[in-house]
Amino acid sequence: MVILHIKRGDESNFLLETKVTTxxxxxxxxxxxxxxxxxxxxxxxxxxxxxxxxxxxxxxxxxxxxxxxxxxxxxxxxxxxxxxxxxxxxxxxxxxxxxxxxxxxxxxxxxxxxxxxxxxxxxxxxxxxxxxxxxxxxxxxxxxxxxxxxxxxxxxxxxxxxxxxxxxxxxxxxxxxxxxxxxxxxxxxxxxxxxxxxxxxxKLSKYLGNNEKTKVIVKVQRRGAGAPGREPVLTEDQRKEIMLKEFRRREEIKKLDEVDDDSHHSSAWADNHQLQRQFQGLNNIKWKPH
Known part of the structure; x- marks a missing residue:
């Protein structure tokens, strides 16, 4: 038996069981x-x-x-x-x-x-x-x-x-x-x-094939009203789940940014050229404006 998920607009109404030969x-x-x-x-x-x-x-x-x-x-x-x-x-x-x-x-x-x-x-x-x-x-x-x-x-x-x-x-x-x-x-x-x-x-088989174990969404529309809107790629629950995962990912990135603080790179002890300048006597040079 094939199951038709009857919808009107975006609202689910009921499930109808029938055969593809109907x-x-x-x-x-x-x-x-x-x-x-x-x-x-x-x-x-x-x-x-x-x-x-x-x-x-x-x-x-x-x-x-x-x-x-x-x-x-x-x-x-x-x-x-x-x-x-x-x-x-x-x-x-x-x-x-x-x-x-x-x-x-x-x-x-x-x-x-x-x-x-x-x-x-x-x-x-x-x-x-x-x-x-x-x-x-x-x-x-x-x-x-x-x-x-x-x-x-x-x-x-x-x-x-x-x-x-x-x-x-x-x-x-x-x-x-x-x-x-x-x-x-x-x-x-x-x-x-x-x-x-x-x-x-x-017959339904023309549109659904001959597989009786099928469940499809069928939309009801008044004649002359044109084609109904297509089903969204994602359901509302799937969309909410994706948004929740994205929120959690961004929160984790924020925490990693706080841990990986690179402000120490500007410190004197982290300067790779400090020893070289010390031998050349260039460490304590101060610029004075004229």
């Missing part, structure tokens, strides 16, 4: 699927973190309004009592005005936060350093444990307009958000290796 089209599709799945898990984790702090989302027409404005406009949250956390809640108003302020109890918060940490660990980019392969199943497992934690804390479910429920039901709308720029569409995605675009319709 077509580029299939690799692009899997890359986009796993990449988008990771983004979805991160978005859900961020929203669940807010859920643990400020409770479920308020109806869209109440977002950003103060309590006085809500009363003045005679708006009500019909889902607040229907979607209450298990065991009750405490009041903790959302400064952004997006959530209803009904914070779950401490033990329920711990369930959510512990699950967030577990889900992030399953799809974190640090897995690349551990040579851990990421698959579609990792995304599914992360989604399942997040869904399970939300169900435990909110057995009656979340409001249909809550971003967490929309994500879990694949109804999210990212239009106009920063996250939408990160999502990959297979039709608009290119893969690059060694400064060359992997052409759709071709």
């Amino acid at each position: 077509t580029v089209d299939d690799v692009v599709t899997r890359t986009a699927l796993i990449h988008n799945g990771r983004l979805k898990v991160w978005r859900i984790c961020s929203e669940i973190d807010l859920l643990a702090e400020y409770g479920p989302s308020s109806p869209p027409d109440m977002h950003g309004l103060t309590p006085d404005q809500i009363v003045e406009l005679k708006l009500t949250d019909e889902w607040a009592d229907k979607c209450e956390a298990s065991g009750g809640y405490t009041e903790n108003s959302d400064p952004c005005g997006r959530r209803n302020g009904r914070q779950p109890l401490l033990n329920m918060q711990e369930v959510l936060k512990k699950t967030i940490a577990e889900a992030k660990a399953m799809i974190h980019k640090e897995l690349v350093k551990c040579n851990t392969i990421l698959t579609e199943q990792h995304i599914i497992d992360a989604m399942d444990i997040l869904r399970g934690a939300v169900t435990i804390v909110y057995p009656m479910g979340l409001p249909p307009h809550d971003p967490i429920r929309e994500e879990l039901e694949n109804r999210e709308d990212l239009t106009g958000t920063a996250d939408s720029k990160q999502v990959l569409e297979p039709a608009m995605t290119q893969l690059w290796f060694a400064g060359k675009e992997l052409q759709c319709g071709e």
Whole structure:
């Protein structure tokens, strides 16, 4: 099996395992699927973190309004009592005005936060350093444990307009958000290796050879954005190591210069011609200006 180190720009994303006989089209599709799945898990984790702090989302027409404005406009949250956390809640108003302020109890918060940490660990980019392969199943497992934690804390479910429920039901709308720029569409995605675009319709063996025991860096790029930057000759760790060795070498040279002090060369006893001048009576000659 060949291992592809998927990077976007200079940032490592994940390791993908495939075969050299696989077509580029299939690799692009899997890359986009796993990449988008990771983004979805991160978005859900961020929203669940807010859920643990400020409770479920308020109806869209109440977002950003103060309590006085809500009363003045005679708006009500019909889902607040229907979607209450298990065991009750405490009041903790959302400064952004997006959530209803009904914070779950401490033990329920711990369930959510512990699950967030577990889900992030399953799809974190640090897995690349551990040579851990990421698959579609990792995304599914992360989604399942997040869904399970939300169900435990909110057995009656979340409001249909809550971003967490929309994500879990694949109804999210990212239009106009920063996250939408990160999502990959297979039709608009290119893969690059060694400064060359992997052409759709071709097999990986055309670019990587027939050796299955290969690990290469493949960069993801939006179609039409041009070639991505090449990988640096040295990694950041290698560069730091070289700079450290150079610093140590210069410090050693400084110490040697201090030990090899040649100021004694100007002393009288080190003068090779002193004895000759003594025989010629030239040692004590002093010049006097006219």
